[in-house]
Amino acid sequence: MNIVFDIGNVLIAWDPRAAFRHGFASDAEIDAFLAEVEFYAWNLEQDRGRSRADAIAAAREDHAALLDGYFERFHLTIQDKICETWSLMERLRAKGHGIYGLTNFAADTWPVALRVHPQLGEAFEDVVVSGHEGTVKPEREIYDLLCRRNALSPSDCLFIDDSAANADGARKAGWQAHHFTTPDALRRDLTERGLL
Incomplete structure (x- = not known):
């Protein structure tokens, strides 16, 4: 087999919250942000082959910096x-x-x-x-x-x-x-x- x-x-x-804890006071706030930006659907497009640059271009301007930071801090999400x-x-x-x-x-x-x-x-x-x-x-x-x-x-x-x-x-x-x-x-x- x-x-x-x-x-x-x-x-x-995999804990995606770990990439955002520097910017929020609580996990509840992170969860609200992830819901607002439809993070999991956004992230699935990268899994499908969308580049980091295109991913940030697709984000709302007021979300772009935090979402770009996800790539910078991705290592924090997969520590264990x-x-x-x-x-x-x-x-x-x-x-x-x-x-x-x-x-x-x-x-x-x-x-x-x-x-x-x-x-x-x-x-x-x-x-x-x-x-x-x-x-x-x-x-x-x-x-x-x-x-x-x-x-x-x-x-x-x-x-x-x-x-x-x-x-x-x-x-x-x-x-x-x-x-x-x-x-x-x-x-x-x-x-x-x-x-x-």
Whole structure:
């Protein structure tokens, strides 16, 4: 079996608030700002391949400086590994399973992730980064792309993602999928599937 890992909030905790704490008095204020600027939709366009310059150009003028600062402080948002998931990945590797990565990640911030967590550059037989490919999960193309690039059969792939929509996208592409909530729940599922 080929095990395909999402990265954000599966292997690496992602806390976008951390990039904005210098500018706000509380996380509640940050959340209000993120809602006002529709941060997650804005950020998804970078995951789809939009450049930093175009992202800032698309922002309202009064939001541009804070949003540009997100790129400067991105490293603060990905400080913590989810160590238990990494341990499960290593157990799967030791069992002989293929280990791959499939992530919605901006081309401008992926190199930062590799600097903060060099293990990401060594963990996978291949990793598909959405910002390099111009397509994002849960669109069918990104799942098919990983299979084509690595000559994998979709039915031989198990995808692990913290987004239920992305896990469902994998199933629609013919993969098996696990909607990640906790490492313990993942371990139980992998055990029940006979993969550990």
